[in-house]
Amino acid sequence: MPPKKQASKAETKQQKGGDNVDEAPLQAVVLADSYNRRFEVLCLDQPRILLPLCGVPLLAWTLECLSASKVKQVFIFCGVHADKIRDFVAESPFQKQGLLDIQCLSSTTAYTAGDALRELDAMQVLNAENPFILVHNPIVSNYDISQMVDAHKKRREVDKNVIMTMGVGRGGRQHPESPIMLVHPPSSRLLSYSLNPISPRRHRVTFASSLFLDPWPATIDEYEVWSGSSASSSRGGYRDLGIDICEADVPALCTENFDYHDLRRHFVNGVLTSDLLGKNINVHLVGEQTATEEGKPPRMQGGRYVERVRDTRSYGEITNDILRRWVFPLVPDILFFTAEYELRRGNVYVSRENVLLSRTTVLQGPLLIATRCTLSHNTLIQGSTLGTNCSVGPNSTIRTSYVFNDVRIGAHCNIEECIIGDGVVIGDDVTVGKGALIGNGVKIGNGVTIPEFARIGRVQYRDDDYDSDDGSDEEEDAKSHRLAVLGPDSVGYIWPNEEEEEASDSEDEGEDPYEHPRNKRLLQLGRRISNLTASTASLSTLSVASTTPPDSPVSMASSDDLEGVAHLKLNDGPPVAFFSEARSSLARAYLEDHSIPNALLELKTLVMGYNSGIDLAREEVVNFFMSKCPTQGGAAKILGESTKIWERWGGMASSFSRDAAEVAIAVQTFCVRNPEYAPWFGVYLRALYDGDLVDEPSLIEWRSLSTARGEGAKESEREAFKELFAKGKQYVDVLEQMESDSDEDDDDEDEDSE
Amino acid sequence: MAADLKPDPNARLVDALVVRLRRRQIVGSRNVALATAALVQNVVRSAKFATIDELLAMIRAIGRRLVDANPKGEYQAVWVRSRALESASPSRLEKLAAGNIVRRIIRLIREEYRAAAAAHMSQPPSVPGTPGISTPPGGSYFTGPGSGPGSASASMPSTPIARQASLSNFVAMRHSRVQGERSGNVSVVPAQGGTPGTASSTGGSGLDGRASNGLDFSASTNALFAPPRVVTLMAADQEAASAAEFARTAGKLKPVLIQAIDEVVNELETTHEDVARGAKEHIHSSEVILTLGHSRTVEAFLKAAFRDRKFTVIVLESAPSYLGQHMAANLAHHGIPTLLVPDSSLHAVMPRVTKVLFGAHSVSANGGLFALAGSLACALAARTHAKPVVVTTGQFKFAPVWNLYHEFDALDFQGPGPVIGYDHDGGGGGYEGVEVTDPHYDYIRPELINLYATNVGDHPPSYIYRIIKEAYDDEDIEL
Incomplete structure (x- = not known):
């Protein structure tokens, strides 16, 4: 590998520099607790940060990344199971080889990240002079975070008010937790940060007006809106990496503002919107060429993969990325804290120790099989990881699943897209649906089918206000139900559906939009973002299955309501609010006699705001003005009144239509739907013509349109359409004749009517 | 290995180098070689050793650790052609500069030592191998080739016997080792490869061909080399007494040895x-x-x-x-x-x-x-x-x-x-x-x-x- 000499030389120099006494060691803080319950069923007896990812605890991935980023001192802020984290750290090679100075800080009183920072501030362990790296979730990365720290320091030299730099990555998959950020890239300044859950989709992003008013920013042309990847383009979006470079002000500010809980929702927004504070937050785009990297070929620039394990969805995705070598050189066959793996064709990693594969075993990469695994004949493993000491019975299939250690899987099983905890025993002929999470020590009997997205724990589910006294004895029917789902002689309890828990919280004022049940559901392994409706059927089975625990709100979660999903489609039309608002806007314009441009502006804003499209808008306009036309009093009166209306307001309808024939169609539709108008359709058509809204060619075009004859209309309305068409046709035919007879007459008529 | 090196203050240095190699912070065979040489030099400078054996064992341990730690990922052949070979894929195709440079340094140290020993005893050693290193305790030497390829290959590295310097010799070494790893599955092919002439004339391609046929001839080559080994051991034993005396003064040679490593570094740099x-x-x-x-x-x-x-x-x-x-x-x-x-x-x-x-x-x-x-x-x-x-x-x-x-x-x-x-x-x-x-x-x-x-x-x-x-x-x- 002849290249990279300059790079490594520079690195040696830097390392020597780093060893100098004058330079303070780089510090990092890892928040070990997730402060949410996404992994709870797998984390009953171990902290989330010690869950294995490709056979290596998440904490080890994080520490390896930090250590490679020249971090010298790490504080792990532990919540529950702090002793386990301590034990792991004491045994880890980082501590032993002196790569990192790791200290575990434990606190059982911190319930949010804000609490953690407050306690950190109180402990006074951080070096106040230097920025530290704050890692929110376990990260898997080959990016050198010290570059971000350097960039932060440089920016701070320019602007003393920068107290934090947020890591932002480019590209990557769609994730339900991607923010929308308003950024000024030349100065890397973050101007606004808003959460943008995928479901229910938010239709508007609000930016504080103070950003644009007094004074109007001179550099507004350079502002950019950064949002997450979307389904509509193959270009990846921007994502929040959950890595912050913080000055000592950050914990201090958290202490001052005791209501800061979530660092993004509260802290970042609080700092950005506060006029008094005068502090700035910057962003750092990973992979953006820095001065030191400029001109180096890609290979020398180091990796730029940064991902964090936030939920079971990202857990699965990151595992696959690791197996596809995105995090090179952190790949299973090189990592020192794993057993030795042999890399085979197609990103298949098989441990070199005591793996027993049958001749008829089929391995379809990317996958990983750890030591002492035994695979019987006719097994198929695809895109999965198997922990140490697992056995898979004959004719079983495992696809895209993540199996921890010491798991026994029986014969003829079918396991798809799930996570199976330590020591789980699965009997024969078991099907585990996708998205299922099976906690440590669960035993599943023969011949059952575990519903999709089920969560099965060794102990019963307890929610926050769980009363420990009355939970010990299980009701008899619940038990029989449990045994029916999990099979005879099974061990374990079915937990309620994830998105259903904590339902009470959702009414809170400061609700986290990411924790909205619909969005939360998308955080689960096995959910497809692109095709949300696909899982409807499975969800209903699941809610049946999860009715087990008495008094849980499960039964309320009826088979499914996926209206929220509709918002993801482009053409689903505007919400009801649009129609009412449009109607009232039109009414106002009509009553107060607004000028056409003003009324139009108001209506167009509504159309844009609700993304309703012009077809609906035209329909709405025509409906409104048609309703103003009289239906009584004879043809002459009706014609006169209607013509007046269309002369005055016709511009509204024509601005929402591509050609005048569409207006005619809209009028026809209106008449079909309102039978009292139907007899006068010909007259209305004439009024349109007299009111200069439609001209003769358009009417002729209308006559030739198939939709005018009722094609494409509803069965019930088709007859009415035909009827009206006949009426209209008469008039148009007459008109055509008149036109061809004498143009002058026509002109005269026009003049008359004006 | 880490446990063995633990008391050694140099263990940390070795660990640090291993980590940097693994993280690809040092890449390029020349950089790796230079870093290794610097490390070994450091170790020699600070190490306390009574006999040259100890020093060599120490350096060798470092070499093994570097080779073990780093290049495994690097040298894993994936696109092997036959399925049988895929499962028996060579686990230790290590050939990184780190290993090479350690070998080279050991050789130079040994040469220096030999020269000094010759001067000391004012008589040339009767065998090219160094008497000093050929005296490990126990009778492991006399485990004949019949006792299994595993033990044979384990004892082989420390036998400085007057072997014919030939390609076939080389092949034999390599093969007995691979054989040891695979343990079992021996298919002896007599004559082929056993004679030096065949192997050197067929060259590398021939070897490739043979290997992919799944042939192994370590058993035969082991047998070939067994008798001379025993004979030279007898001779070595006789010399051991006089050499042991000198071996104890090896610590004094340190400056010379460091100089020898400098030579290697210079060679690398130029x-x-x-x-x-x-x-x-x-x-x-x-x-x-x-x-x-x-x-x-x-x-x-x-x-x-x-x-x-x-x-x-x-x-x-x-x-x-x-x-x-x-x-x-x-x-x-x-x-x-x-x-x-x-x-x-x-x-x-x-x-x-x-x-x-x-x-x-x-x-x-x-x-x-x-x-x-x-x-x-x-x-x-x-x-x-x-x-x-x-x-x-x-x-x-x-x-x-x-x-x-x-x-x-x-x-x-x-x-x-x-x-x-x-x-x-x-x-x-x-x-x-x-x-x-x-x-x-x-x-x-x-x-x-x-x-x-x-x-x-x-x-x-x-x-x-x-x-x-x-x-x-x-x-x-x-x-």
């Missing part, structure tokens, strides 16, 4: 210049040279030749690392007429080319080499168009290993980022569902190479084993 010295003999006026990637040896070579000759260089850009672009920039900066072409035009430009020149990452004893991905395509294209292929390399890249299993190889698989980009909507920024394979090295068979231009002279591939033989002691081949 490799480029030494290789480039003969450049004008290889490059003639108005030649068109094709090269790829960015080998510093090649760069120095071309620059040296440009002092005397006028020629043109065509550089392949070498995607996805695009190291060729840097090479081209450096050459052009030096005034050499340079043409940068994409890899895809390799065959199109080949007819105009008069010589192909590239660097190696490491050269194996059969004359085959590992080089930047694309080199194999280059060598094959050159073969098709009947152009000579010259490899410039330093001696430190010669590794006493045989690539017996693979005719084609792709090694050291990198992440997909450089190939597919980072800002799409798939995992990591790639495209969803697109699998990427990005090997960094190619294995090139010896038949495709015409000449190795090295700092120890110019040699055909079939002669590489000899250079390796001269560079390292037999007993160190197994670290």
Whole structure:
């Protein structure tokens, strides 16, 4: 590998520099607790940060990344199971080889990240002079975070008010937790940060007006809106990496503002919107060429993969990325804290120790099989990881699943897209649906089918206000139900559906939009973002299955309501609010006699705001003005009144239509739907013509349109359409004749009517 | 190993180097070699040792640790051809500069020691091996070859017997070891490979062929070498008494030994210049040279030749690392007429080319080499168009290993980022569902190479084993 000499030389120099006494060691803080319950069923007896990812605890991935980023001192802020984290750290090679100075800080009183920072501030362990790296979730990365720290320091030299730099990555998959950020890239300044859950989709992003008013920013042309990847383009979006470079002000500010809980929702927004504070937050785009990297070929620039394990969805995705070598050189066959793996064709990693594969075993990469695994004949493993000491019975299939250690899987099983905890025993002929999470020590009997997205724990589910006294004895029917789902002689309890828990919280004022049940559901392994409706059927089975625990709100979660999903489609039309608002806007314009441009502006804003499209808008306009036309009093009166209306307001309808024939169609539709108008359709058509809204060619075009004859209309309305068409046709035919007879007459008529 | 080294203050240094190697913070065989040499020098400087054995064991332990820790990922052959071989894929195809340099240092230390010992006893040792090291306790020596290949290979490295310095010897060592690892499954093929003549005449390709047939002849070679070993041991025992006396004074030799390591470091540092010295003999006026990637040896070579000759260089850009672009920039900066072409035009430009020149990452004893991905395509294209292929390399890249299993190889698989980009909507920024394979090295068979231009002279591939033989002691081949 002849290249990279300059790079490594520079690195040696830097390392020597780093060893100098004058330079303070780089510090990092890892928040070990997730402060949410996404992994709870797998984390009953171990902290989330010690869950294995490709056979290596998440904490080890994080520490390896930090250590490679020249971090010298790490504080792990532990919540529950702090002793386990301590034990792991004491045994880890980082501590032993002196790569990192790791200290575990434990606190059982911190319930949010804000609490953690407050306690950190109180402990006074951080070096106040230097920025530290704050890692929110376990990260898997080959990016050198010290570059971000350097960039932060440089920016701070320019602007003393920068107290934090947020890591932002480019590209990557769609994730339900991607923010929308308003950024000024030349100065890397973050101007606004808003959460943008995928479901229910938010239709508007609000930016504080103070950003644009007094004074109007001179550099507004350079502002950019950064949002997450979307389904509509193959270009990846921007994502929040959950890595912050913080000055000592950050914990201090958290202490001052005791209501800061979530660092993004509260802290970042609080700092950005506060006029008094005068502090700035910057962003750092990973992979953006820095001065030191400029001109180096890609290979020398180091990796730029940064991902964090936030939920079971990202857990699965990151595992696959690791197996596809995105995090090179952190790949299973090189990592020192794993057993030795042999890399085979197609990103298949098989441990070199005591793996027993049958001749008829089929391995379809990317996958990983750890030591002492035994695979019987006719097994198929695809895109999965198997922990140490697992056995898979004959004719079983495992696809895209993540199996921890010491798991026994029986014969003829079918396991798809799930996570199976330590020591789980699965009997024969078991099907585990996708998205299922099976906690440590669960035993599943023969011949059952575990519903999709089920969560099965060794102990019963307890929610926050769980009363420990009355939970010990299980009701008899619940038990029989449990045994029916999990099979005879099974061990374990079915937990309620994830998105259903904590339902009470959702009414809170400061609700986290990411924790909205619909969005939360998308955080689960096995959910497809692109095709949300696909899982409807499975969800209903699941809610049946999860009715087990008495008094849980499960039964309320009826088979499914996926209206929220509709918002993801482009053409689903505007919400009801649009129609009412449009109607009232039109009414106002009509009553107060607004000028056409003003009324139009108001209506167009509504159309844009609700993304309703012009077809609906035209329909709405025509409906409104048609309703103003009289239906009584004879043809002459009706014609006169209607013509007046269309002369005055016709511009509204024509601005929402591509050609005048569409207006005619809209009028026809209106008449079909309102039978009292139907007899006068010909007259209305004439009024349109007299009111200069439609001209003769358009009417002729209308006559030739198939939709005018009722094609494409509803069965019930088709007859009415035909009827009206006949009426209209008469008039148009007459008109055509008149036109061809004498143009002058026509002109005269026009003049008359004006 | 870590536990053994724990009390040693140098353990931390070794660990640190291991970590940096693993994280790819040091890449490039020369950098690795330099770092290793510096480490060993440090160890020798601070280590306390009574006998030379202790010191050598210490250095060897470091070497083993470096070799064990680092290159496993790097040298895993994936694209093996037969299924049987796939499951028995060579677990220890290690041939990194780290191992080489440790071997070289051990050899030099031993030489220094030998010279000193000779001066001390004022009589030449009767066997070329050092008496001092040949006295491990216990009767492990007398476990004959019959006791199983595992134990035989374990005891072999410490037997400094007067073996015939020949290729077959080399093959035997290698094979008995592989055999030991596979343990069992012995198919003895008599005569073939047992006689030195056959093996050296068939050369590397023959060995490849045989290995992929699944043949092993270590049992026969073990048998071949067993009798002389026992005999020399008797002789060594007699000498041991007088040598042991001197061995205790080994600590005094420290400055000399450090100097010996300095020599190695110097040799490494001047490799480029030494290789480039003969450049004008290889490059003639108005030649068109094709090269790829960015080998510093090649760069120095071309620059040296440009002092005397006028020629043109065509550089392949070498995607996805695009190291060729840097090479081209450096050459052009030096005034050499340079043409940068994409890899895809390799065959199109080949007819105009008069010589192909590239660097190696490491050269194996059969004359085959590992080089930047694309080199194999280059060598094959050159073969098709009947152009000579010259490899410039330093001696430190010669590794006493045989690539017996693979005719084609792709090694050291990198992440997909450089190939597919980072800002799409798939995992990591790639495209969803697109699998990427990005090997960094190619294995090139010896038949495709015409000449190795090295700092120890110019040699055909079939002669590489000899250079390796001269560079390292037999007993160190197994670290």
